[in-house]
Amino acid sequence: MSNTLLDVQNLTMKFGGLIAIDDLTFSAKKDHITSIIGPNGAGKTTVFNCLTGFYKATAGSMYLNKENNKMDLKKFSDFKVAQKAGVARTFQNIRLFPQMSVLENMMVAQHNKLMVASGFSILGLINSKSYLQKEKEAMEISKYWLDIIGLTNRADDNAGDLPYGDQRKLEIVRAMCIEPHLLCLDEPAAGLNAKESADLNKLLKFIKNDKKTGILLIEHDMSVVMGISDHVVVLNYGKKIFEGTAKETKNSPEVIEAYLGTED
Amino acid sequence: MGKDLIQKSLKDSLFTGIIALALFGPIVGLRTVAKNEVLVVEPKWFVVLLIVAFCAVGRFFINIYTYKKEKRRGESSSLGKAISNFLDEKGAQIAIAAIAFSIIFPFMPFADRYWMDIAIMMMTYIMLGWGLNIVIGLAGLLDLGYVAFYAVGAYSYALFAIHFGWSFWICLPIAGLFAGMFGILLGFPVLRLRGDYLAIVTLAFGEMIRILLLNWYELTKGPDGLTGIPRPSFFGLPFKRYPDEGVETFHTFFGLEYDPMQRIIFLYYLILILALITNAFTIKIRRLPVGRAWEALREDEIACKSLGVNPRNTKLTAFAVGAMFGGFAGSFFATRQAFISPESFTFIESAIIVAIVVLGGMGSQTGVVLSTIFLIGLIEVFRDFESYRMVAFGGAMVLIMVFRPRGILAKRKPTITMGKHG
Structure with a gap:
């Protein structure tokens, strides 16, 4: 088993x-x-x-x-x-962060990883190279998933402005960002x-x-x-x-x- | 629609007029005057008539104005939109211009003692607004007791400076730290609360701190307040006309004439720097994971949990950081006034700061500046009218809410962008 x-x-x-x-x-x-x-x-x-x-x-x-x-x-x-x-999940009634951009939604999903990379904000505040590198990687991951669902060109729009079907897909790939x-x-x-x-x-x-x-x-x-x-x-x-x-x-x-x- | 609308509006404005008459009739219309040592009621019906007419006519036009736009309710007026778009496009230039103006402000010909005092006061409110913006605007936690942290900052600064004689630059971070600790202290019990309930508890917290300060006589001298808080010095050079024996002062060191304005100008720059630090910090931290988590928490706490974001830590950091800046502003207040008492930290202060943040547009840094200038400026302009000041204040709020229901600057900029094509 x-x-x-x-x-x-x-x-x-x-x-x-x-x-x-x-x-x-x-x-x-x-x-x-x-x-x-x-x-x-x-x-x-x-x-x-x-x-x-x-x-x-x-x-x-x-x-x-x-x-x-x-x-x-x-x-x-x-x-x-x-x-x-x-264990990642999505919800019956979509739960995105509607006032935040599509890309930001994806970045929040990678919060824990980025939080460590930003030295719990201390390294991030001083623009440390290692954090910027990690942030770039996180953006690459976001882009990878957005490419798959075809939303890359709407990455900077508010998630709440997307059509319903796209919101569903976004919620799924956002959940995938935590690498479940x-x-x-x-x-x-x-x-x-x-x-x-x-x-x-x-x-x-x-x-x-x-x-x-x-x-x-x-x-x-x-x-x-x-x-x-x-x-x-x-x-x-x-x-x-x-x-x-x-x-x-x-x-x-x-x-x-x-x-x-x-x-x- | 047209005729019907006018008919309806007329009816409504008539109703408004009746309410205004009922309210202002007794408040404004009847006045007791002492005549021959007897109190006589002296009616002032003409003034009442003016006010009632103003209310009715105003109501009529507001009705027509808002009904006309019924189909796009919730959106803001075109004028407001134009201003907001302009500020969006030229945001960076305007910010630089505003900072430049605030730097040269003390040397403007009109900048006398009165204007400097107002500028310092506004800057303090701007700083408090920016600090509270982290809690309300970003993390979405309605905190009605923010003045508590302002008070904690002021009192811890004052106590450390008086009892240990430490300088401003040592006491400032300590005061900030204390305020931040109180932020966490408040944060823990309210972690599970949202919306109205959170507002009630934070309001109570603000009152608790004030009452504590009022009654802990041994430490805080209660209602007598703390006096003799050391004035700040310019890197060890005090601003004094007659310094103690052997102490060099600011004006002798730089070979200037003594002028009490020197200290005011120094205070002005001090609060300007503190406020700009607050602003820079907020702008920066908003783009860090923790800042994004704050905003995500405001948007949807359950979704945050499902993505493994720790809501407890995220909320506590928001409370702590916001409180810390409140504490910094408090220490500035203490050193400026040289005297503090619980009188200065009443609920109305919290209310004004919340109003500044909400009317400015939640989360907007520029909005805080605009609404501070608007609200505090208005209070100041109406200083001579004493009891009508708060009426003007309330009126300003109503105006903003009518024309810009989501605050002066409601548009939010993403913290990270992919650019045009990734």
Whole structure:
């Protein structure tokens, strides 16, 4: 099981009496896109919030295999999950820094690296060469990603002024700037048209294949899920009701039941 | 729309007139005068009529003006835009011209004691505005108790200078450090608070410091204030007409006639340098990772967390750095006045500084200068009208908010650019 990137065991999250996630066990592989699907309110985003430290899970364990070094995600609180464990995420409702330029958004994502390079601002204040060099490198990385999503010529515009589809893509590449091991995407295709959706698929495949970054995906758009998922986990009322390949999922009676209901 | 608009506006202005009558009738219209040792009410209806007419007519025109632009509400007026664009384009030249003007200012023919005092006061507010701009403008943390750090700076400067006899240049960094520490002290409990809640707690913090200064008599002499704070010297040369035995003074060293203006001019340059340092520091740190993180935090704290930015440290540095500059300004205030008491650090000071930052356009360094000149200048112009000063102040704020709803200079420049084609 050295190929396992994320190993979630018996994850449970309760809000008072409400059980949002009930004893969920699943794993995600390093070179896979793992999708979590399910009807609204099934607890998909809650899983993300537990993984990325925004919620503290009530019970269960979450381990990340980082270069064969097993890290317990429960040990990290909010920002440390991104900083120390290298788990990046995007949000269902886009969370860019709208009044800051596209390039600045990318630079903020490389904050921790640059903070060290700037000697916690002291070297930066005196214009130290080593910091300027690091800043240039960070700009190169930003440019590399912006080239991929075709936004380089808008790098100096405010992120909030971009079209919706571009904002989605920007949020994903911004998350990639922290060089994550696991990228968690919360409904990246929501509100995209067919062409933008196809572009997104391409981008996600590129991240998976070329960047060797595992992807965990929450999605409603079945064309995206079926097109790129290597593995699908289906949730309903916080419980896992099915797990398998995209094809198996499509034909599973439990899944059809959860989505469409049964005949009485 | 046209006729309907005028009808509506007329109705509205009539309503405004009634409110104005209700307000100003008793406030302005009725005046008690002592006549033959009896208080007699003397009505001044003509003045009231003038004010009411002014309010009603003004309301009418504002209505027409703003309704006309309804389709682009939220945008600022074309005049304001033109000014802002002009300032954007010629920003560098204007900044240089302004700095040059402030350097030669003391030698202008009209720069007498009165003007110098106003200039020093404005410069102090500009410095405070720049310091608070880090907290409010960049990090987006609404701090209504900024005057607390000004007070901490002033008192720590005064206490160190009085008790240890250390010179200005030693006490200044210590005072800044103390203020910065208080910034962190305030920062910790308010880390989780945002918006209104943060504003309330910082406001309380400002009052706490003032009340502490008022009641800790052994240390601060309470309401009596601290007197005899050493005046600054020009690298060890004091500004005194009759110096102590064996001490060379500024005017004898340079072979000048003694003139009390020498000290004022020195103070002016001192605050000018301190303010410019604050400005240069802010401009520079805005382009460093920590500065970008401040702005990112203002934009979206959750997104910051998801990118591994530590919100606690980022907020604390913003509070500490902002407070530090408040402390520097405080030490200057102490050494200028030679006397400080808690009276000088009331909430109204915080409010004025916040107004300067917000009206200038959050995060805009030039905006702080413009709004300081506008607001403090206005207060000064209305000095003779005493109780109407604050009315003028409020009126100025309303005007800015009507014409420039996002502050005088609302446009933000990116901290790093890719250039035309990368």
